[in-house]
Amino acid sequence: MQNQYILIIDFGNQHNQLVARSVREHGVYCEVKPYTITIDEIKSLNPVGIIFTGGSNTEITKLGIPILEVETVVENDVLKNFLYNDCGCIGDWSMTRYIEAKITDIRNKVGDGKALCALSGGVDSSVVAALMSKAIGSQLTCVFVDTGLMRKNEGDEVEEAFSKNFNSHFVRVNAQDRFLNRLKGVTDPETKRKIIGEEFIRVFEDEAKKIGKVDFLVQGTIYPDVIESGVGDSTVIKSHHNVGGLPSVVDFKDLIEPLRPLFKDEVRKIGMELELPDYLVWRQPFPGPGLGIRVIGEVTKEKLDILRDADYIFRDEIAKAGLDRDLNQYFAVITNMKSVGVTGDERTYDYTLALRAVKTTDFMTAEWARIPYEILDLASRRIINEVKNINRIVYDITSKPPATIEWE
Ligand code: XMP
Numbered sequence: 001m002q003n004q005y006i007l008i009i010d011f012g013n014q015h016n017q018l019v020a021r022s023v024r025e026h027g028v029y030c031e032v033k034p035y036t037i038t039i040d041e042i043k044s045l046n047p048v049g050i051i052f053t054g055g056s057n058t059e060i061t062k063l064g065i066p067i068l069e070v071e072t073v074v075e076n077d078v079l080k081n082f083l084y085n086d087c088g089c090i091g092d093w094s095m096t097r098y099i100e101a102k103i104t105d106i107r108n109k110v111g112d113g114k115a116l117c118a119l120s121g122g123v124d125s126s127v128v129a130a131l132m133s134k135a136i137g138s139q140l141t142c143v144f145v146d147t148g149l150m151r152k153n154e155g156d157e158v159e160e161a162f163s164k165n166f167n168s169h170f171v172r173v174n175a176q177d178r179f180l181n182r183l184k185g186v187t188d189p190e191t192k193r194k195i196i197g198e199e200f201i202r203v204f205e206d207e208a209k210k211i212g213k214v215d216f217l218v219q220g221t222i223y224p225d226v227i228e229s230g231v232g233d234s235t236v237i238k239s240h241h242n243v244g245g246l247p248s249v250v251d252f253k254d255l256i257e258p259l260r261p262l263f264k265d266e267v268r269k270i271g272m273e274l275e276l277p278d279y280l281v282w283r284q285p286f287p288g289p290g291l292g293i294r295v296i297g298e299v300t301k302e303k304l305d306i307l308r309d310a311d312y313i314f315r316d317e318i319a320k321a322g323l324d325r326d327l328n329q330y331f332a333v334i335t336n337m338k339s340v341g342v343t344g345d346e347r348t349y350d351y352t353l354a355l356r357a358v359k360t361t362d363f364m365t366a367e368w369a370r371i372p373y374e375i376l377d378l379a380s381r382r383i384i385n386e387v388k389n390i391n392r393i394v395y396d397i398t399s400k401p402p403a404t405i406e407w408e
Contacts, residue, residue: 003028003029003092004028004048004087004089004092004093005029005030005031005045005046005047006023006028006029006030006047006048006050006051006083006087006089007037007042007045007050008030008031008032008033008050008051008053009032009033009034009037009050009051009052009053009055009057009060010032010033010034010053010054011052011053011054012035012054013053013054013070013071013072015053015054015072015073016032016053016054016227017032017227017263017362018073018361019051019053019070019074020032020223020227020263021263021265022074022076022079023079024093024263024266026080026084026091027089027091027092027093027094028089028091028092028093029093030051031045031261032227035055035057039059039060042060042063043063047065048065048087048089049066049067049068049083049086049087049089050065050066050067050068051068051069051070051074051082052067052068052069052070053070054070054071054072066082066086066087068082068086095266095269095273096273098262098266098270099131099134099270099273099274102131102135102258103131103134103135106131106132106135106136106258107135107136109216109256110136110216110256112139113139113214113215113216114139114140114141114213114214114216115136115139115140115141115215115216115217115218115256116140116141116208116211116214116216116217116218117129117132117140117141117217117218118142118143118144118145118218119142119143119144119158119162120144120145120288121150121157121158121283121286122220122283122285122286123264123267123271123281123282123283123285124221124222124259124267125220126158126161126271126276126280126281126283127220127259127267127271127274127276127281128218128219128220128258128259129162129166129168129218130166130270130271130274130276131258131259131270131274132168132218132256132258133162133167133168134166134274136168137166137168138168138169139168140169140218141168141169141171141211141214142162142168142169142170142171143173143204143207143208143211144158144159144162144170144172144173145175145200145204145207146172146173146174146175146176147175147176147179147196147290147292148175148176148177148179148180148301148304149179149196149290149292149299149304150291151290151291151308151311151312151315152308152311152312153312155172157277157279157280158172161276161277165275171207171211173203173207175203178203179196179199179292180299180300180301182195183195183196183292183298183299184298185298186298186299187297187298189293192289192292192293192299192408193289193292193293196289196290197288197289200288213251214251214252215252215253215254216253216255217252217255217256218255218256218257218258219255219256220257220259221257221259221260222260222263222264222267223259223260223261223262223263224263226260268281268282282325284327284329284330284331285328285329285363291304291307293406293407293408294311294331294332294333294334294406295307295333295334296333296336296407296408297336298336303334306334306351306353306387306388306389306390307333307334307353309383309386309387310332310334310353310383310387310390311331311332313379313382313383313386313387314330314331314332314355314379315330317375317378317379317382318330318357318371318375318379321372321375323371323375326359327357327358327369327371328358328363328366329356329357329358329360329363329366329405330356330357330358330369331355331356331357332353332355332356332383333353333354333355333356333396333406333407334351334354334390335351335352335353335354335407337351337352338350338351338352339352339391340391341391341392343391349391350389350390350391350392351389351390351391351392352390352391352392352393352394353383353392353393353394354393354394354407355379355380355393355394355395355396356368356395356405356407357369357371358399358400358405360400360405363405364400365399365400365401366399366400366405367399368397368399371395376395379393380393
């Protein structure tokens, strides 16, 4: 697929992704490249226009290609004028065309081979599985590892969406016990992350061995992952072991990453066009280690079950209040603290639950969300009434920094 191409050259401007998304929203394909790009590389990309974010470069201006310099964010009219008048863009970038072209690409690449996809139930892996499934049907096997660290009903929802609507092979591995066993007695957050990441790979490998040799491994990598690792120098504060990392034992010829050039909103559009259910397409980001890092201290089945029920009620009240698409992440955390309470005539000594909701564009910084008191009140009353072993609920009013979004 050949689209007109706008090149964005990044001089360390933290808004480069926002600029790129604005260009895409005008129906024009673009990519972000570091300022170290050479003149020859630029020529080979054959851009119809170049945008500098946060700097300028004299050699490049001599190429005779229209240039726009952006200091911070770009005004919509200025961008539109640049794209359509200065560069002669025709707006040939759309998700419908992308899907069609990608399906042809995938079919050509896979031929009559077999592909394997690790399905986590997150937006990216669900969309990539749906797209692959549409392209190669029964030549694809999706493996969904149920870690026991998912939210309420999530495992069943993923199974339902994929075993019914697509004709690929779908395998659900019930690995709850394996994960709980390995997490026994572990309290340190980074150790939990490491264990969960490792165990995931092991379970996946065991399953892949049963399936036998595959030709292709499918990954749900998206564009922000590519830009962040290649251009920016953002500091890593927690080790984000993304579930779905490359298992080295799986014997495959090649990797397929059909979402690699896409931003999250574009991935969601594809999900909608492929008729994935809303609860998969609009799912909020969920950390790879799942509820493992929302149970403070040791992870036990008891605490996980309490957390699942409480978290479900909180999300339900947020959705009923119509706040779900407004908040970027919202969830419950079960703390490791018990305190005294009273129910009827009885003294209780039970867990404290924390509710957390944030607004953010990039998840590197975040504001705590000013949820109306009435909604917090409803959620709190329902949780206390409907969930056992919680007698106190607090709302987290710290932003990031200094706090992080997750509690571990
Ligand atoms: P923090 O807590 O660092 O979270 O402010 C920023 C974003 O990253 C998610 N997060 C993770 N995602 N593996 C992941 O795949 C992890 O270990 C992990 N820890 C945090 C978090 O949910 C938020 O969206």
